[in-house]
Amino acid sequence: xxxxxxxxxxAPAVDAxxxxxxxxxxxxxxxxxxxxxxxxERQAAKQKAFLTMVFGGPANYxxxxxxxxxAHLVSRGLDDSHVDAVVELLGQTLQExxxxxxxxxxxAKLANSVRDDVLSRGSSAxx
Amino acid sequence: xxxxxxxxxxxxxxxxxxVLEALERQGEAVAHSCRAGLCQSCLMRCSTGxxxxxxxxxxxxxxxxxxxFLSCVARPEQDLEIGLxxxxxRVEAAIAELARLSETVMRVRLTTAAALxxxxxxxxxxxxxxxxxxxxxxxxxxxxxxxxHVRRIEGGQMSGWLxxxxxxxxxxxxxxxxxxxxxxxxxxxxPLLLAGAGTGLAPLYGIVRDALRQGHTGPILLYHxxxxxxxxxxxxxxxxxAASHPQVAYHPTLTPLDEAILGGKRDWKPWRGYFCGxxxxxxxxxxxxxxxxxxxxxxxADAFLPAAAKPAALL
Ligand SMILES: Cc1cc2nc3c(=O)[nH]c(=O)nc-3n(C[C@H](O)[C@H](O)[C@H](O)COP(=O)(O)OP(=O)(O)OC[C@H]3O[C@@H](n4cnc5c(N)ncnc54)[C@H](O)[C@@H]3O)c2cc1C
Ligand code: FES
Numbered sequence: 001x002x003x004x005x006x007x008x009x010x011a012p013a014v015d016a017x018x019x020x021x022x023x024x025x026x027x028x029x030x031x032x033x034x035x036x037x038x039x040x041e042r043q044a045a046k047q048k049a050f051l052t053m054v055f056g057g058p059a060n061y062x063x064x065x066x067x068x069x070x071a072h073l074v075s076r077g078l079d080d081s082h083v084d085a086v087v088e089l090l091g092q093t094l095q096e097x098x099x100x101x102x103x104x105x106x107x108a109k110l111a112n113s114v115r116d117d118v119l120s121r122g123s124s125a126x127x
Numbered sequence: 128x129x130x131x132x133x134x135x136x137x138x139x140x141x142x143x144x145x146v147l148e149a150l151e152r153q154g155e156a157v158a159h160s161c162r163a164g165l166c167q168s169c170l171m172r173c174s175t176g177x178x179x180x181x182x183x184x185x186x187x188x189x190x191x192x193x194x195x196f197l198s199c200v201a202r203p204e205q206d207l208e209i210g211l212x213x214x215x216x217r218v219e220a221a222i223a224e225l226a227r228l229s230e231t232v233m234r235v236r237l238t239t240a241a242a243l244x245x246x247x248x249x250x251x252x253x254x255x256x257x258x259x260x261x262x263x264x265x266x267x268x269x270x271x272x273x274x275x276h277v278r279r280i281e282g283g284q285m286s287g288w289l290x291x292x293x294x295x296x297x298x299x300x301x302x303x304x305x306x307x308x309x310x311x312x313x314x315x316x317x318p319l320l321l322a323g324a325g326t327g328l329a330p331l332y333g334i335v336r337d338a339l340r341q342g343h344t345g346p347i348l349l350y351h352x353x354x355x356x357x358x359x360x361x362x363x364x365x366x367x368x369a370a371s372h373p374q375v376a377y378h379p380t381l382t383p384l385d386e387a388i389l390g391g392k393r394d395w396k397p398w399r400g401y402f403c404g405x406x407x408x409x410x411x412x413x414x415x416x417x418x419x420x421x422x423x424x425x426x427x428a429d430a431f432l433p434a435a436a437k438p439a440a441l442l
Contacts, residue, residue, distance in 0.1 A: 019423050026418060040413050044423050 004056035004106050008099060014055060017093050018048045024089040031085045034073050054090065054110045066117035074120050083118060087111050132175075132208040146171065146182075146198040146209065157198060157211075158259045160252070162435035164200040167305055168252050168259035170216070171198045175208035185305070190216075217254070217302045218243055222295050223272045228360040231279050232326060233290050235262075236272040243304065244268065247333030248401070250429060251303030253285060260285040260434060263330040263403065264304065267337055273301075276329040276360070308401060308427045310338045316345040320400045320421075322384050322412055324352040327404020330429055332361065334401055339372055347375045352384040352408075385411050389419060399425040406430035 009016075022044055026032050035043055053059035061069075070078065087108050094104045116122050131138045131146060133155065140149040147169050150157050159169040164184060178196035186195055195212060224236035245251075250263040251273075266274035279290040308330055310319075319338065321331040328351050335349055349369075353359045359379045369377040380387045385408075398421050402412040409430040417423060 019417075022423070023418055026414070040410070040417070040423070 004103060004110075005058075007103055008055050008107075010057065011052075013097070014048060014051045014057065017051055017055075017097060018044060020096060021051065021089060021093040022047045024093060025086070028085060028089060031082050034076065034078060034082065051090075053114075054107050056106070056110060061114070063114075063117040066114050067120050070118045071120060074118075079119065080115070083112075083115050129203045129206050131203065131206070133210065140203060143202065146196075146201040146203060146207075150198070156257065158254065158257075159199055160259050160261065160434040161432045162199045163432060164197050165430075165432060166252055166259070166261040167197060167302065168254075168261075169198040170195055170212045170302075171201075171209050172196070172212050173207050173209050176203075176205050178207065179203060217300050220273070220299055220301050222293060222297045222299075225289070225293060225295060228276060230357045232358075232360050233277045233279070234265075235275040235277055235289055236266075237275070237299075237301070238272050239301070243273070243301070245273075245304035246309035247337035248309035248330040248429075249304035249306045250330070251301045251305065254300040254302060255285070255288070258284050259302075261305075261431075263306075263326075263333075263429060263431075265329040265332045267333060267340065274329075274333075276326045276332075278326045306429055308334070308403065308429045310334050310341065310343070312338075312341050312343065314345070315341075315343050318346045318348070318398045319343070320348050320350075320388070320395075320398050320416070322350040322352070322388060322400070323403040324354075324384060324405050324408050325358050327351075327402075327408075327429075327431065328361065330403045331401060332365075335368070335375065339368075339375070344374060347372075348388075349375065349377045350384055350388055351377075351379045352387065353379075353381060355381065384408060385415050388412070389415055394420060396420040396422070400427065402426070402428040404429075404431055406432050 025035050025047070049059060053061060090111060091104050091108060094107060128140050128142060131140060131149065133150060138149050138153050140146070144152075147157055147159055147162070157169060157171070160166045161168070164182070167185070173194040173196055178194065179201055182196040182198070182201035183191045219240040220237040222235065223238045224234065226234045228234050245264055245268060247264060247267050250261050252259050252261050262275045262277060264273055265276055266272065277286050277289050280286045321335055323331050331349060331351075335347055338347060349365065351359060351365070362379055365377045365379070369375040378387065395416055400412070400416050400421050402409045409428050413426055413428055417426060
């Protein structure tokens with residue numbers, strides 16, 4: 001059976017998803033403030049790396065990278081509710097692209113697997 | 128912490144410090160301007176060791192391979208032996224023309240000693256002893272001289288010199304060209320939105336003419352904004368350009384550009400955008416047009432960041 005990343009369509013699928021997803025993030029009152037004050041291209045590149053990872057694609061973040069990368073957001077109040085919002089917008093994005101529900105759930109599972117590292121909780125699972 | 132060797136001397140680096148900051152802290156003067164990895168004024172070359180990858184962003188592959196890096200964003204993780212970039216990337220230029228386009232904007236034309244291949248809309252760095260500033264190219268490569276539009280800034284070192292003391296025949300060094308804000312033809316019929324305020328027109332003036340020269344057939348909307356009427360210049364030239372090219376619509380305006388552009392409801396999905404000039408305006412345009420449907424990869428921009436002041440710690 002093809003991998004999740006192959007089923008979703010690989011790098012072109014990430015490209016198709018990133019604009020849709022990033023627009024949702026920027027317009028979502030719950031989370032836009034975390035993404036507002038930074039350079040847009042850099043942000044979009046980060047979103048792309050994030051989508052590649054949760055699509056099951058070639059991404060090599062360690063738990064430590066995740067912690068370092070989000071520590072400044074945690075200090076600005078990033079918590080579970082915001083991660084929930086991101087996972088929700090991710091699901092909406094994939095729905096718009098016609099991805100089947102089972103695959104959307106698998107993507108959500110991957111996104112949730114880094115939740116503790118993103119929120120700097122517990123000890124790093126895979127540093 | 129790693130150590131850098133420069134001019135035969137060892138320099139320590141504090142945690143989080145850039146190469147530029149470490150050299151300045153220890154009494155060395157290194158040319159720089161934006162301190163943000165954009166203008167390449169602070170280019171240095173590493174002869175031993177690997178510069179950090181983020182300090183090579185925006186450089187050409189052959190420059191990366193030769194160890195060039197931007198000292199203002201280089202936070203080294205290993206020992207480096209570094210030096211100034213040498214003259215390979217620089218050319219001598221002479222002022223061929225200084226002509227006022229409005230009360231505050233000077234057209235500066237330069238001829239270079241050696242050919243400088245560029246794309247209309249890119250920018251170069253002007254270097255004078257102890258001073259470097261970036262300016263966008265308004266000319267087309269086949270024109271004999273390089274053209275720039277320089278706005279006079281109160282107390283400005285480079286713009287003040289160009290508006291005040293500089294004379295035809297004076298020389299300066301330029302480095303570049305840089306930037307990816309230029310026209311490439313993928314689809315001659317794609318609609319283009321060009322928007323800039325003040326001297327943000329300079330690259331757009333090159334881009335619009337380059338697009339036409341390459342046979343662009345789709346609509347080209349050119350918005351030039353300014354806070355007051357003196358900020359608008361080349362109005363007659365652009366009116367006649369629009370008059371002779373039915374696909375070009377030219378809108379000089381004193382209305383904030385985002386309002387002027389987004390006032391009319393349009394579907395921006397098929398468009399490509401070029402946004403230049405004031406950084407705050409460029410960011411607003413990028414964001415609003417992106418949210419209105421313009422794809423990220425179709426958005427090209429040059430923010431005219433002012434030269435950064437030294438961080439307080441260095442004063
Ligand atoms: C990629 C790029 C392209 C650029 N292209 C152009 C161009 O085509 N034409 C052009 O005119 N400029 C352009 N600039 C801006 C230019 O590089 C200089 O920053 C500008 O000319 C001022 O330099 P200066 O030495 O005269 O003033 P400085 O000596 O650097 O500044 C003098 C004082 O004025 C303040 N100041 C600087 N800029 C501004 C500003 N915009 N508004 C208000 N106060 C300010 C400074 O903080 C300082 O206090 C570009 C910048 C970049 C990064
Ligand atoms: S790129 Fe380093 S000072 Fe501009």
